[in-house]
Amino acid sequence: MIQFSDASVTYAGGVHAMQHLDLTIEQGEFVVIVGLSGAGKSTLVRAVNGLVPLTGGSLQVDVRPGRSLGGRSEGEPTSYDVVGLTGRRLRDLRAEVGMIFQGFNLVKRTTVLNNVLMGRLHRVPTWRTLLGMYPADDVELAMRALERVEIVDKAYVRASNLSGGQQQRVGIARALAQEPSIILADEPVASLDPPTSHAVMRYLQQINREFGITTIVNLHFLDLATRYADRIVGLRNGELVFDGPGSAADEHVFRDIYGRSLTADDVMGEEERGGDAEAVVTPPTSPA
Amino acid sequence: MSATAPSRRVARPDEPPPSRFGVAMGVLFVVMTALSVVSTGFSLDGIIEDLGRRNDSISGLLNIDLSVITSTRTLTAFVETLQMAVVGTIIGGAAALPLALASTEVGARTTTVRWLVRAFNNVVRAIPDILWALLFVAMVGIGVLPGLLALVFFSIAVTTKLTSDVLDGIDLGPVEAADATGAAHVAKLRTAVVPQILPAYSSFLLYNFELNLRASAVLGLVGAGGIGTRIEFYRSAGRWPEVWGIIVLFFAITFVVERLSIMFRRRLV
Ligand SMILES: Nc1ncnc2c1ncn2[C@@H]1O[C@H](COP(=O)(O)OP(=O)(O)OP(=O)(O)O)[C@@H](O)[C@H]1O
Ligand SMILES: [Mg+2]
Numbered sequence A: 001m002i003q004f005s006d007a008s009v010t011y012a013g014g015v016h017a018m019q020h021l022d023l024t025i026e027q028g029e030f031v032v033i034v035g036l037s038g039a040g041k042s043t044l045v046r047a048v049n050g051l052v053p054l055t056g057g058s059l060q061v062d063v064r065p066g067r068s069l070g071g072r073s074e075g076e077p078t079s080y081d082v083v084g085l086t087g088r089r090l091r092d093l094r095a096e097v098g099m100i101f102q103g104f105n106l107v108k109r110t111t112v113l114n115n116v117l118m119g120r121l122h123r124v125p126t127w128r129t130l131l132g133m134y135p136a137d138d139v140e141l142a143m144r145a146l147e148r149v150e151i152v153d154k155a156y157v158r159a160s161n162l163s164g165g166q167q168q169r170v171g172i173a174r175a176l177a178q179e180p181s182i183i184l185a186d187e188p189v190a191s192l193d194p195p196t197s198h199a200v201m202r203y204l205q206q207i208n209r210e211f212g213i214t215t216i217v218n219l220h221f222l223d224l225a226t227r228y229a230d231r232i233v234g235l236r237n238g239e240l241v242f243d244g245p246g247s248a249a250d251e252h253v254f255r256d257i258y259g260r261s262l263t264a265d266d267v268m269g270e271e272e273r274g275g276d277a278e279a280v281v282t283p284p285t286s287p288a
Numbered sequence B: 001m002s003a004t005a006p007s008r009r010v011a012r013p014d015e016p017p018p019s020r021f022g023v024a025m026g027v028l029f030v031v032m033t034a035l036s037v038v039s040t041g042f043s044l045d046g047i048i049e050d051l052g053r054r055n056d057s058i059s060g061l062l063n064i065d066l067s068v069i070t071s072t073r074t075l076t077a078f079v080e081t082l083q084m085a086v087v088g089t090i091i092g093g094a095a096a097l098p099l100a101l102a103s104t105e106v107g108a109r110t111t112t113v114r115w116l117v118r119a120f121n122n123v124v125r126a127i128p129d130i131l132w133a134l135l136f137v138a139m140v141g142i143g144v145l146p147g148l149l150a151l152v153f154f155s156i157a158v159t160t161k162l163t164s165d166v167l168d169g170i171d172l173g174p175v176e177a178a179d180a181t182g183a184a185h186v187a188k189l190r191t192a193v194v195p196q197i198l199p200a201y202s203s204f205l206l207y208n209f210e211l212n213l214r215a216s217a218v219l220g221l222v223g224a225g226g227i228g229t230r231i232e233f234y235r236s237a238g239r240w241p242e243v244w245g246i247i248v249l250f251f252a253i254t255f256v257v258e259r260l261s262i263m264f265r266r267r268l269v
Helices: A040-046 A085-093 A112-120 A126-131 A136-150 A166-179 A195-211 A222-228 A251-258 B020-040 B044-052 B055-063 B068-072 B074-101 B111-126 B129-140 B144-167 B173-180 B185-222 B227-236 B240-268
Strands: A001-011 A015-027 A030-032 A056-063 A076-079 A097-100 A182-186 A214-218 A231-236 A239-245
Touching: A001 A030, A001 A040, A015 A056, A015 A239, A030 A195, A030 A222, A040 A056, A040 A182, A040 B144, A056 A195, A076 A085, A085 A097, A085 A239, A097 A166, A097 B173, A112 A136, A112 A166, A112 A182, A112 B173, A112 B185, A112 B227, A126 B185, A136 A166, A136 B111, A166 A195, A182 B185, A195 A214, A231 A251, A239 A251, A239 B173, B055 B240, B068 B074, B068 B240, B074 B111, B074 B144, B074 B185, B074 B227, B074 B240, B111 B144, B144 B185, B185 B240, B227 B240
Parallel strands: A030 A214, A030 A231, A097 A182, A182 A214
Antiparallel strands: A001 A015, A001 A056, A056 A076, A231 A239
8 A cells, every 4th residue: 555645745946746645545556647747747656665755744655565476475564654764674665666667777788687687686685796696586587577578588688679668578577576566657658659558558557467566657648548547646736636547537637637628649549550560469368 | 841942031140259268278378388498498409419419228229139038037027017917907997996986976875985985086096107106115115016006006096087987977777777676785886887887897997908018117117026127127237229129029019918908999899
């Protein structure tokens, strides 16, 4: 469970990027955050793992390690008071929260596998990391994560040699390798074409369903939001202006959230098949 | 919007006058040069006259003695020079990586650490190689050890400076990603930063090795071991043919090393 209570973020420049937010997200939910550029979407997701510190209010994050790639048994739930969290405890929390970035944030000069192994850093002793000698179990987990996003064949390829969509799948694999109980995705498809975007969204959705990982995704595009979200949260000027199921979010709602009428730039469009070769890759349907 | 049909003629701007800074620098350069020529009494006549005079070192070049190359003493001194250069590069270069990392915002854990390391790096860089050699000769006596120590510090200065410049331009995305996974500081640097700079860093080490090889010829002049010791031995005895023989060998070796190094470095970056 993620619980913002009267939470605020004011940046050094005086911008109120989050204002008195009250928001509770239950374990296993798939939430999409929408809002105009500058509405505070990134601020909200980054607050969850403490990358952006709150300047007011409180934020509690409860993690309950559930089913995961490594078959990690149901761990004991841990509760984190994110405000003021530092050092080891902060890193413990972050290890439970996978993050996916708009720009993928891969180390381009190294292999796909090494990038995914980054998701294991919290578990691997530092001397092993320094020598690049990862335990076999962690390598196995990284490989499984790559299999989950169907890109294990590229394990030993340099990340710079992958297409954008493939790089984002590696980004997802890196998050998965953490065996997280929460995944945050900050505009994961903003630099991808429509078919690839749909593929990436489907992976996220299936991972959410299969492992019960709480998933929070920032999106620009309304059609993507309504199609994949269980729940949509609308932000404007750092304030919550909509919170409801994906099905309830129609054009009027979006007009409210955006404070203007909708344009073609607000929708991503359908996935045209047969364009990008990798786009036709359909994730396997997970056993329900 | 077609280029052939501009909607309105825009007046072309006048060429801006040369910047004041540029003019000032130009004037300064001319004045400094003139002052130096006058104050040192520089004259081409003097140089030509000196060159024409009988000169032991120049006549030594004409009677160059290449047989010194095969003498065991020379060869031993050369091996010593190579060893000093290799070990100096390895130790100094290894120390330079953490020192370079800790001098940057990403690499240093706290601002205090960063400023301390920067201050240290600046001091090391301010001292030239020959001065290090003099210092260590005074501290540990004549021999290979002071030369090696001098090269270690010289390597730290060179490689730290070059590496930290590269660190300023790395992609911070992976660093953020590593932070988000809950990685410890050192693990983050190892996985998100080092792979980005590794090719450049390796190339700097090779370049540093070239510099060390050349520096080691000079270090011997102050008693810090290596081939410079032999050069100084023959020079002080006025045996210029042998001095030139050693210089030719030294030139050949540095040339080969430099070619090899450039070849490797091309492949790295
Ligand atoms: N580090 C920062 N320092 C100062 N102001 C910031 C910082 N990060 C964000 N802001 C400001 O806070 C507000 C919210 O930013 P945020 O990045 O959360 O918006 P967003 O909804 O993610 O926008 P986008 O769609 O453009 O990514 C913006 O006005 C932004 O300029
Ligand atoms: Mg954003």
